[in-house]
Amino acid sequence: MTLRSAVDTGWRLELTEPAADAPAELRGRSVPAAVPGCVHTDLMAEGLLADPYVGLNEADQHWIGRSGWTWTTSFDLPPTPGDDPRRELVFHGLDTVAEIRVNGQVVGGTADMHRTHIFDVTDVVTPTGNELRVHISSVYAYTEARRAERGELPSTYDEPFNYVRKMAANFGWDWGPTLVTAGIWKPVELLSWSGARIESVVPAVDVPLPGPDGPATATATVRIRRAPGAEERELRIDAHVGGHGATGRVIPGESTATVTVDVPDARLWWPIGMGEQPLYELEMTLGDAEGALDRWRRRIGFRTVALNTEADHAGTPFEILVNGAHVPVRGVNWIPDDCFVSRTGRPEYAAALDHAVEANVNLVRVWGGGIYEKDQFYDLCDERGLLVWQDFLFACATYSEEEPLRGEVLAEARDNVVRLAPHPSLVLWNGNNENLWGHRDWGWPEILQGRSWGLGYYTELLPAVVAELDPTRPYWPGSPYSGSQDRHPNDPLHGPIHIWDVWNERDWTAYAEYQPRFVAEFGFQGPACRPTVLRAVNDAPAAPFGPVADAHQKAKDGVVKLARGVRPHLPERRRTDPEVEMSDWLYLAQLNQARAVRFGVDHLRGQWPRCSGTVLWQLNDCWPVTSWSAVDGDGHRKLMWYALRAAYRPRHAAVSTATGGRHFVRLTNNGADTWRTDLTVQVHTVAGELLNEDTHVTALAPGATAALPVTLPPGRPSRGGRAALVVTVRDDTGVLHRTLTEEDIAADLPPARITAVTEPAPGGDGVLVRVRAHTLLRDLVLNADRLDDSAVVDEQMITLLPGEEHVFQARTTASADDPRWLHPLTLRCVNDLTGED
CATH class of the missing domain: 2.60.40.10 (Immunoglobulins)
Structure with missing residues (x-):
């Protein structure tokens, strides 16, 4: 039987190719390293690097991405799993340009963060004490060499992310810092096997419709890796799912087999709000006459998915159908949840996706400037019924279609399509983010002068990979894309569009001018929540404007656009007290963001079914920043989250x-x-x-x-x-x-008059704040995070007429007797911002 041994202990990290401005005390110094991990997190763990999320620290750490680093450990071989065993090292994620040596011998190299790399080390390992060295070079040195070979490839940012297969957002974005990582960001394993092993399994389900339950099939295409000399051995594949099974043969000389299991009593998997999410374990066993050789297990779901883009009287729809039913998409865009992606695991994914579920979201778009997320992300979406729109990882740039990039793109696409194919939540593959639009409108052809720019990936290579490996799922060339190269990519009458003129140039009431078929990106900015801001903006006292705050606002002219967006709607006044000034700004800017999103979603949802869905930019943040997110970088719900929950109610x-x-x-x-x-x-x-x-x-x-x-x-x-x-x-x-x-x-709002009392919540679950209005109270909020950074309030932005009551419930460890519950900065409403200081 194939043995999988983790290589996750004893790792050390050393700065071996320092950039000119690297700290002298780190040169030649070896420190403990976590695998999975990265340079930044290892140095922070040793107290050798300040938190780049705080203050101005980010700007002092760019040397990390311009340096070369070496990881070392040693490993022993596990017991022999049979005669003449094979040994393979599996790196599930290397970031990014790496050379791997075992016992001093080079066994392979990598230049792609987004794929698994496997190296045969059978002939170089010994029973004990094998030295493993992974050297990761400066990605800037690599990209500068590629740029010299290919010439300038235009993009929206002055960083070389489009010359290498690495997370684009590592190089900075309009919501993210420039923190260029290096590391072994996913697990490392040693495979030990004899005869043959399973290389990959791609399951596909077939469900006759209509009907909630009934007969279905699961067909698994299995690729086999045979050991040298075992090519003429006949193999057997046993498949089991839902209490039913089938067997297939792998004849001598062959390396693939297909097995179909009939499941007469399959229950359908549905998106959240449309039904249940039953999952079935599919187990594949590879064996020969002497017994089992390898096993593979994944959960699958029985459902169909289709994309309707047939032209109609109004243009070209973009309708996702699951089990034949048109899904009204209430979506959010997803970016990496942490700049240091090795830190994100099941607990972090679960917390973030629960924010989506509780906001009535039913689709998450994994955006093309990030990563193909880890398996736990898609597992959780399967369990929750959250549909996944998965971008291939191309964003806001042009890309060479020549080698060596083309070979990496092909291998990466095949690797991830196979890895993600079992997940029923995955309903759409999308070729790129904004590259078709960029080529049309952003002046790229003048720079390219006829050179390739990625179109062949989106219209030929990627759809061919999906058609071969995952033919039951739809593919779309890009977002935005109108369905034809003869039309503008962002034509509101055809396919998915992005709406960004509202944030960049216009008041948010301009959303009412749009009558699109589907909106895959739109949004409005707001600052992070108070605890997050006070942690990151570490000048004293923390100010809403200034060098530190500006370092946590990455959008071009973002501060100006925020202020311009508030001015037509909400009263502003300057305060002399810094704490009050910060409180006013956080409330005003977050409230305006919430209103903008509520207005936009209300308008677009009111056009159902002509407009079949919206995917808000964005659910989450990767660090503490002013951005378009509903949940800030520390996991706190902004006022926009509450607005989104209300706007995304199914009814x-x-x-x-x-x-x-x-x-x-x-x-x-x-x-x-x-x-x-x-x-x-x-x-x-x-x-x-x-x-x-x-x-x-x-x-x-x-x-x-x-x-x-x-x-x-x-x-x-x-x-x-x-x-x-x-x-x-x-x-x-x-x-x-x-x-x-x-x-x-x-509106000539009156000065607020309010009566409020507090009491413990039933069952000891926090505090109730009972409010009675004696005047109109406009968008009343409870800033429970003034008492407890981790407090969560059940509802926000409550407008009360005179004589009405509302009871806030705060999930918190703070006492109901704390007088700060009744402080004017804890209970805020728009009325508070009228009148004199």
Whole structure:
């Protein structure tokens, strides 16, 4: 039987090719190294490197990526698994340009962070004391050599990420630092085997539709690696899944076999909110006449997936269908959850993906400037019913289609398609991020002068790999892409688009001008939460603007765009107290981000089914930064997360404004059942006077939409020139949406008058803060993180009419008796920002 032995102990790290500005005390010094790990994390563990996420430290650490490093350890061979055993070293992830030596002999080299590398060491190992050395060279030296060979390959950033197969975001992005890593970022194993072993298994399921349960098949294509001299041995493959089995033969000389298992009672795997997620273990056993040689196990799910892009009267749709059902996509974009990707494992993935699930998200797009995530990420998506849109790793740049890059791209694509194929959550392969758009609009052809730039990857190489290895899943050449090279890639009438003019150039109300078929990226910035900001912005006192804060804002003119975005909507005033100034800015900028996202999602969801989905930029952050994320780099939920949860409710109601200023309520039922309720639409004055109330008996079928009128007082303009009115939509569960007919800066909000009391939450699970409004309270929030950095509040941004109550529940270790619960900076609302300091 094949033995897999971890090579994960005794590692040492040494700086062996120092950059000119490398610290002198590190030259020639050996330190303990964690595998998996990287240089940054090893040096931090030894107290030799300041945390690059804090203050201005990032700027002092660029020498790491310009240096060469060597890892060493030793290993013994495990017991012989048979006659004439083979020995292979498996590196599941090397970052990036590496040379591997065993007992002084070079056994291989790498130049791709995104694939597994296997080296046969049978003839160079001894029973004990084998020395293993991994030297990782400066990736900048490598990319500079490739640039000299190929010429300038344009990209959106002045870093050479497109000359090498390495995580592009390592080199900095408009939300990420420049922290160019080096390391053994995934496990290392020694394989010991005789005769033959399983090289790969690609399962494919076939499910006759319609029907929730019934007959299905699982067909596994198995590749075999035979030992020299064992080519003429007949082998057997046994497959088992769901209590059923089948056997296939691998005839002498052959290295592949296909086995199909009939599963007469298979239960369908569904996206979250549309059904359950049953998973079945598929086990493949390779054997010969003498017994078992190797085993492979993965979980699979029975479901179908298709992408509908057939032209219709409105253009080209982009509709994901699972088990024949059109999925209303409520998505988020995913970036690497940590700049040091070796630190992200199942607990970190679970925490981040639970943020998505609790925000009513049903799809996660793994963006093309990051990594193919680890297996645990996709396992968790399988279990939660989160669909995965997987980019191939090309982003915002041109790429050479010649060797050596082409060979790495092909091997990387084959490796990851095979690795990820078992996961039912994976529903789409996408060729690239914004490269087709960039080539059309960003001046790249003038620089390229006819040289290759990656188009052949997206239209030929990658679709051919998917068609060969994973033919049951759809492939799309890029995002954005309109389905034809004759159309603009970002044409709103055709396929998925990205909306970035709103953040970069316009007010967020401009989202209302769009009528797209699918939006794969859009978003608005906001700062991180208070504990994260205070940890990272370490000047004293922490200031919302200045050198340290600016170092944690990577977007071009980001501070200017943030301030410009707030100004048309929310009151601003300068404070003399630094703590109050910081509190004001975090509240204002986060609130404006939340409103922008809520407005955009409400508008786009109201166009269902013409617009079949939205994928917000972005769910998470990789470090403490001002960005487009819903959850900041330390895992705290920004106000936008709460807005997204509300906007992504399967049963969706939102007050909208038609051309000419007429208000109405959009209803969309993306739930699994008919939405039966009595919907009430109320209009109040800011002082709380009820002006109108209409009740609508509603029975909205799954997938259906409707529009309800909002009755304003006769002769009263709905926007501008008069005092604001409050419009509320309720059902039997409570308030679904509440908004003002005017911007807050024009609403003449009264000074806030509030009564609040605290008490322990039932069962000891935190604190209840009971609030009663004596005036209108606009977007009231509970800043529980002023008392406890890890506190989580159940709801935020509550607008109350005079006389109404709301109870916040904070999951926290803080005491209900703490007077800070009632501090003016803990309970905030927009009213607080009007008037004098």
